[in-house]
Amino acid sequence: MSDLPKDLREKLKEKFIITGLKVAKRLESSDGTKKILFRLQDANLIEAVIIPSKERVTGCVSTQVGCKFACRFCASGQGRFKRNLTFAEIIGEVLYLKKEALPGKLTHLVFMGTGEPLDNYAEVMKAVRIINSPSAFNIGARRITISTSGIIPGIQKLSGEGLQIELSVSLHAADEKLRSELMPVNKIYPLKELINTCKKYSLDTNRQVTLEYILIKGVNSELQHAQDLRKLLSGFPLAKINLIPSNAIKELNIEPPGRPEVLLFKEYLVKNGLNVTLRRERGGDIEAACGQLRLKYAEK
Numbered sequence: 001m002s003d004l005p006k007d008l009r010e011k012l013k014e015k016f017i018i019t020g021l022k023v024a025k026r027l028e029s030s031d032g033t034k035k036i037l038f039r040l041q042d043a044n045l046i047e048a049v050i051i052p053s054k055e056r057v058t059g060c061v062s063t064q065v066g067c068k069f070a071c072r073f074c075a076s077g078q079g080r081f082k083r084n085l086t087f088a089e090i091i092g093e094v095l096y097l098k099k100e101a102l103p104g105k106l107t108h109l110v111f112m113g114t115g116e117p118l119d120n121y122a123e124v125m126k127a128v129r130i131i132n133s134p135s136a137f138n139i140g141a142r143r144i145t146i147s148t149s150g151i152i153p154g155i156q157k158l159s160g161e162g163l164q165i166e167l168s169v170s171l172h173a174a175d176e177k178l179r180s181e182l183m184p185v186n187k188i189y190p191l192k193e194l195i196n197t198c199k200k201y202s203l204d205t206n207r208q209v210t211l212e213y214i215l216i217k218g219v220n221s222e223l224q225h226a227q228d229l230r231k232l233l234s235g236f237p238l239a240k241i242n243l244i245p246s247n248a249i250k251e252l253n254i255e256p257p258g259r260p261e262v263l264l265f266k267e268y269l270v271k272n273g274l275n276v277t278l279r280r281e282r283g284g285d286i287e288a289a290c291g292q293l294r295l296k297y298a299e300k
């Protein structure tokens with residue numbers, strides 16, 4: 001910007017950098033889902049996804065490079081944690097996704113990519129305020145979802161933000177032992193305490209809390225697991241269970257259960273008065289499971 005005075009340019013150079021995310025790979029599924037692998041300025045890789053459907057266009061962003069929490073079913077948890085993203089990098093993802101969403105519009109934003117958003121609380125909240133601001137992206141708080149593996153202090157803090165953000169909690173098991181095997185974070189923030197915190201969040205914000213349950217063949221998809229789930233959620237009317245048949249991830253030895261088993265699981269919960277949705281798998285042909293693409297390229 002040679003029209004600026006030289007000493008101002010020098011000062012700007014000292015204090016600021018202008019950067020952007022570089023697209024390292026872009027994949028498009030036959031169902032319209034697009035997955036983008038970004039290269040950051042320090043050469044680290046992160047992923048973001050855009051998921052169009054009839055009624056909405058949802059962007060999914062990462063919040064960390066790698067993840068500390070090592071969930072067994074998650075490709076992101078297998079690579080080691082490197083660093084938090086800054087709010088500017090998160091906004092960089094949103095800007096790119098917004099451009100990709102054209103000629104439609106980015107209507108929903110989910111923090112469900114690589115990383116644990118509540119482990120990078122301050123930067124994530126700065127990004128949320130910008131995404132929510134009418135002078136920036138203007139996406140309503142109810143259309144922004146923060147997905148967590150169950151970081152109790154983070155959920156408690158989020159309750160006090162005065163925003164009606166959608167909270168989505170990765171549950172994946174209704175039994176302490178099995179959940180600790182699948183998600184080591186359960187040893188720090190146990191299931192019972194987590195459910196009580198979720199109940200409080202729903203009361204404080206007057207919002208439903210979504211409990212994500214990935215169905216993995218031979219691990220947590222049998223009728224007995226559905227019964228455990230019903231017991232765990234008795235007395236939690238604002239819970240919504242989102243069942244997700246797992247993607248097949250060869251590297252992690254994970255397979256989805258057959259359709260009849262999935263339907264049996266769902267029907268048992270519905271018959272017992274629980275609020276249940278069954279998510280359709282998206283982007284199965286482009287390694288859409290969290291961290292799969294990054295893992296593949298980081299290994300090269």
Ligand code: SF4
Nearest residue numbers: 067070071074077115
């Ligand atoms: S599911 Fe989330 S918290 Fe667990 S390892 Fe993957 S990115 Fe981390």
